[in-house]
Amino acid sequence: MIEKLASLLVLVPVLPLLAAAAIAVTKRPHRQRASTLAIGAMGLSCLIAVSAFLAIAGAPEERLVRNFDWLHIGNTTIQLGWMLDPLSAAMAAMVSFVGLLIFIFSKGYMAHDENYTRFFGFLALFGAAMLGLVIANSLLLLFICWELVGLASYLLIGFWFHKPEAAAAAKKAFITTRVGDMGLLLGMVWLHAATGTLTFYTEGGEGCLQAGALDSLGAAGLTARLIAPATLIALLLFCGAAGKSGQVPLHVWLPDAMEGPTPVSALIHAATMVAAGVFLMARVFPLLEVGAAMHGESHSVVTPALTVITWVGAFTALFAAFIAVAQNDIKRILAYSTVSQLGYMFLGLGAGGVAVGMFHLLTHAFFKALLFLGAGSVIHGCHEEQDIRYMGGVRRWMPVTFATYAVGMMALSGVPLFFSGFWSKDEILHAAHGWPVSHIPFLMGSLGAVLTAFYMTRQVCYVFFGPQRSREGADHGKAAHPHESPRVMTMPLVILATFAVGLGIFGTPAWPWAQSFLEGEHAHLAFGHLFSGEVLAVMGTSLVCVAFGIGAGWWFYGRQPISSAARPDALEERFTPVFVALKNRLYVDELYEATVIRFNALAARFFDVVDRWILGGAVAVIGYLVVGFAWIGRFLEDHGVNAGFDLGCRGIRRGAGAGAALQDGRVHNYLRALGIGFATLLLLMTWGCH
Amino acid sequence: MGFVFPLIATLTVLGAVGAMSFRKSIHAALSLVVALLGIAVTYLGLGAEFIALVQVLVYVGAVAILVVFVMQLTRSEGGQGEGMAVRPAALGVGTAGLVCGGLISCVVLLPDFRTPWPEKADVGLARLGEALTGDYVVALEGIGLLLTVAIIGAVLIALKRPNKEETPE
Amino acid sequence: MNALDQLFVSLKQWLVGLFPTSLQLGVSVFVSAAAIVGVYAGLFAITTWLERKGLARLQNRMGPNRVGPFGLLQPMADGIKALIKEDIIPQRADRLVHTLAPIVAVVPAILALAVIPVGQNMVAVDLAAGMVFFFAMGGVKEIGVFMAGWGSRNTYSLLGSMRGIAQMISYEMPLVLSALVVVMAVGSLSLVDIVNAQAGYHAGILARWNVFTPWGLGGFLLFMVAATAESNRTPFDLPEGESEIIAGHMLEYSGFKYALFFLGEYMGLFAVSGLAITLFLGGWHAPFSFLAWIPSWMWFFGKLVCFIALFIWLRGTLPRLRADQLMEFAYKFMVPMVLVNLVAVALWHFTAGWTFLGGGLLRWVLCAALLFLPFLGLARLVSKRPHRIQRVYRFAE
């Protein structure tokens, strides 16, 4: 059964791709057909993915590989393929399920948008690309889908291209991810050069992530003494992941990406695409482990690559959390929260291994999608209003949205016991705590948890509590207070909420099913494990952090409701300079503006000058030289050759004239010449031979 | 009999000079006949009797007549005032003299010509005939072909083509 | 018998014997020359008489009978007349050419006679290539005709000489080729050999003359036609053509030179007839064995007289040919026939071996047929009414 499903797995990305193609062809009036096509395709691939997930759940140590020869160039053949193993199955199931829900949500959200078909076409394309990336067994295929996903995000962010900010944001997203992808590409090329193949796993065992290739990577390589090539390749791949998942240096594009429609943000910038970076690191984890010194009881390995990842993750988590506190746009807060959560995932991956990172990714996908869709329905309800200062008291008009949003908030901030967020974050903090290298990431993680809880409570107070603060004289004169979204939008919220809660059960320390599944072992119930001292300590600290965060949040914003939009933020009154800095996103954009872009402009101007003056000059010089030579040639031609030739011809003609005179047609002259010749011959003969 | 050759020789030379110098071309033709007859007699003197007869038959009988005939046809027998221009004449005679001098110098200076006449078997006509039709039959056929072609060619060249426009441009 | 036969030969030897040896060669030459000139001149006289008498009789008139009995002295009278008559040379004539013409006309004719074997070992000059000598002299004669015609600066004489030359040249080839037939049969160019080849008698009676062979007969007839043309006699006497251009090239001549021309003409006649006799009629051989006792030279001169009679007869009866008919006849009839004759003699030569029963007869019939059939074809070709080109009369513009 599992063999057949492995073969069927290829349909999972292909179906949405076909749907995208079909949608691309359908005309605008048949808009309904586009959405049904997309949702149908996603539903089918979700069905296959989930059944494959259930099949492999029973045998986590399985890894089924299907490879095929894609290209024959000379004597090298490039292989692509897909595979079914716990990691890919889990991701495929999550992506397809969340995608399906978001498709259904956006059917309502985008109902009266005239580019409806184009939207669903792009969504289907994105789904196909993401699913393809997830099940890819070759880094090349993964890279192809990676680029497609980047393309889809660009198209969807810039969906309302008539808005200049959206177009600029799409460009910014695309370019920054591309900077990261350069690293990925270099890593890929180096990997292929070193191991000769890009396929992860093959039956014969020559895959680049399999033992043979890893040993060669570890030992060989020009920099064997200093840093193993594997580490360098891993770091290069990490650049790509950082770009795509919005880690610190390359995170600037993610908040701006909120210009796209909310379901897009939900699907791409919360659940799936941003997770691709983490998934990539999980997929190439064996590469990261090369040359690791095994120590520490929690079988966590420490290698330079993993250390780097851990530090970057921790720093991003804290940094983004700080900025999220001071944002006023509902989606921007969630964006920064996603950046910080991704930081947590990388922290977990770096410190605790694949399972820890991936489990948080899965839980985060659900509750962040939930939060985004909730924000979407709030915006939809408040007549496209995105600034939280002009909302307020929404709970009275949108009870379902408020309820599901509250669940999502609590899961995100890690309220203990019921919510999946607590367990997955706890795992990360536990791994960070046990990290032999240093304790600082653990402290950063805890502080981040406090801040997460704080800005989420701030957001909820602003949006759902307090008086309704709509803009003065709402320009479109509709009924001033918001209305609840239709069922097609609220139903996915409810489902996501149940998952946000339910998923936690699979990841508790007592029964770490998800972690072991991802590690490829069978889980076994062990309540005793729950109460071991060290675990309890970590759970305690995280509990304290969350409580402190929510308390502070309520204290600042919950006590006296925010009466008017104009009033400055509570926090702002006390720590205005810090708050203003945070509001301006710590001037990172300005920093880039000042450094990278100016440098780029400078370099462009410099090269322009170089090009125009030096190269242009050289070309001009050559041109002039050639023209000069041509002139000389022509001069020589006219005066030298032609003149000479004419002279020669005139001479010949004159000479010929003389010659012609000899032949004047008179027989006598000829005969006379003959006679003379004969006489001389005769004389020569007679006298000559004596 | 010794006097026969010089007489005949002078006669021939006179005929030849006359042939070349008579103003009236008919006289020139007739003096040519005299020269040719002189040569024929010389052949007789040399014992080549058949050749002499052939000479007379061909040259005197046919060639001379033809020349005279053509003179009539081209109305140039009068030799109207076509006197020799001095310069080319001098030049012509000069060259001829040069050539003739060369030949004579060869004859006079090369000593081995002075040996006496060997006894020669009279060349019977029969032997001549056998040689002609034996070893030299190809030459004979060649001469036959040549003469035929010459006749046809001469007739064609001299044929008065009705449509060809005669008057020179 | 032999004595009579060799009468003249022994006479000559006797005469030569009279002189010292050093002179003998000169004397013998002189004697033979004198003999030839004398005999043929006498014959000339007789022929003139015979001709005028014969023609007259043919034309049913008396002919010369005033001068001597039966006009026999008429030639003498003509001779004296010729000598006495004033010798006029046209004023604008080319004196040298005019005076030389008769000589050039007569001398070759006489020389030609020297080669003809008159009797048994009675031949003036026995050349190995006697035949060639004969035709060479014929060639020289033409020049004489031309000189006469041109020398007298008279259009008619010029026209006459042109016609004469054209005719003589045209008929020279058939004459030579028909004579050639005999040479091929006999295998030698010497007339004496040819006559000796005709010695002996068929079946003891009939002489082995060439004329009795098919090619011989054909050759003889062709030779006779060409001969009459060559000597400008009757059917071909276009050059004189008394009626049109009054004696052609001899127009401006009078007196002795005119007589010389006549002498030349008759000498030519005698030479050609003599050659005909030598080639085809067995020279001085008797026709039948039983008549062999008559001396050889009598046979020769008898036949000669017969020929002369024949010519005179021809002159009396046949009309004159037109110039184009003459030329056409020469080239369209005579030349092809003569070539056929050559083929016939070749066939005769190669079928010499047919000695079986009817071999000789068959051989004769075959060769005759080979000759006769082309004769019919050519005769029809020549006698066909020539296609008259439509005459176009254009009025003078």
Add this chain to the structure above:
Amino acid sequence: MAPLHQYLLLSALLFGIGLAGVLTRRNGLITLMGIELMLNAANLNFIAFWRHSPNPEAIEGVLLTMFAIGVAAAEVAVGLALVIAIYRRYRSVNLDEVDQLKG
């Protein structure tokens, strides 16, 4: 029988005269006659040398002369035809006028 070199002298003289005539006279016919003379001079040489050759059997000289005469006859025939054609074309036999074949 005069000694050989006299014959050779005679033929050389004839040849010279013929050549002189050919070179000087402008009349086409005289030129042809000149050429005939030169040919005859050559034939005379042949016969002289034939007669002078020690080999009694040799007849090549005579044969060559016969062929030479044959060729000369053919040459005269064609020459005269040309003269006639030239006359018909140029209305004169003066070779100097016949100079169209010039460079």
